[in-house]
Amino acid sequence: MTVATLKTTPERLLARDRRALARLITWAENAHPRFPGALREIYGHVGRARRLGVTGPPGVGKSTLCNGLVSCLRERGSEVGVLAVDPSSPFTGGALLGDRIRMESHTKDPGVFVRSMASRDSHGGLARAAVDACDVMDAFGFDELILETVGVGQAEYDIVSAADTVIVVLCPGAGDSVQAMKAGLLEVADVLVVNKNDAPGADRLVSDLEDAVALRRESRDGWTTPVVRSSAGRGLGLEDVLAAVEQQRTFLGSAGLAARRRKMRVAQVQRTVGELLVQALWSDGCRVEFIKTALASGRPPYDVADEMRDQIL
């Protein structure tokens, strides 16, 4: 047995062992009983990496853009961790995780780590363990983290409480700017990217989005969201996207960043407390019985709920 096998998995992570990195993400994903303890051990090393979120409707080129951004960041000497989330089937629970195939060129680069994750039972565009996985990659020592969400529709914004900066990717032909506004995508965007700039309709989409941004009375933190063009499929416009991200980071400053991160952690703890309480609440079968009995006696649902709340609190 080598010395390495004697160390614990968190120790090996901090010693930059990539197997430990992969395994800790698995623990997070499976809510393994050892994960909270492992996170405790590495948490002091979390917080250095910049977290860039990439979201947008299905097929707009998010993964292709991520692939290009990784290349640009590597040229600047940054080490990059990528977490790419794809949807689980609500019927079978299975998933085809297809984001990685767009980033295959980075597989052999030791400065890059790509992990695919299924959304499982989360419906906010990320997986439940996405933030945990980012914490693990952060503690490992990556400079930059990129999180790709599932292709979003009209109400999936978990990315806002997981990333320091959010890029919303759109492309001509995948819905117009009105749909993007309706979906609230403009509000979550720190940077708007019109990808597939080579495709017909790009000019129109860019000018519509610029109008929409100008019309907004107040943007998040008072920052004016820029609209940037890219053709990620051809490797074009990637430096422009990164430049916009860097401007937003400068605008936010260290105080703005810290404030965002505090908010994210509060949201994470609140979410977790909610989950723990719900679990604890229904693990006691008597409560369900109480509800059944009360309803059977003809009482309306809100009265039953109120009484139950009063009993609990």
Next chain:
Amino acid sequence: MQMTERKIRVLIGKPGLDGHDRGAKTVASVLRDHGMEVIYTGLHQTPAEIAEAAAQEDVDVVGLSILSGAHMTLFPRVREELVSRGMGEILMVGGGIIPAEDAETLRNDGFARLFGPGTNTDEIAEWIATEMKQRFEEEGDDQ
């Protein structure tokens, strides 16, 4: 935290030069339909690339597909690359046109099952599911 039901994560790789991945894609989607989380890494991957992807993804199963006839060189090389990354215990299966004596050699070399061209894809999925269920039970919390 409550432990969630453990999902089977599978990587489907196509090492080598042949450009036919219909079989690989079909198997990938059948495994998905059986509730597994499947990563397909695409055509023309080197053994090192497949093993590195499997390591980053921490998959439970690696399935390889080759139709070019190069399985006797490429399958063992993927296995070596996995072993060198500390993943020798992983469940490995292969598919393609593999003569019986080759299959025998590969089985001795760590490939648990080899599936010929006519194999029913649902059977592949069910076999992997049964095998992994047993492994997960043996591992328990010791993953």
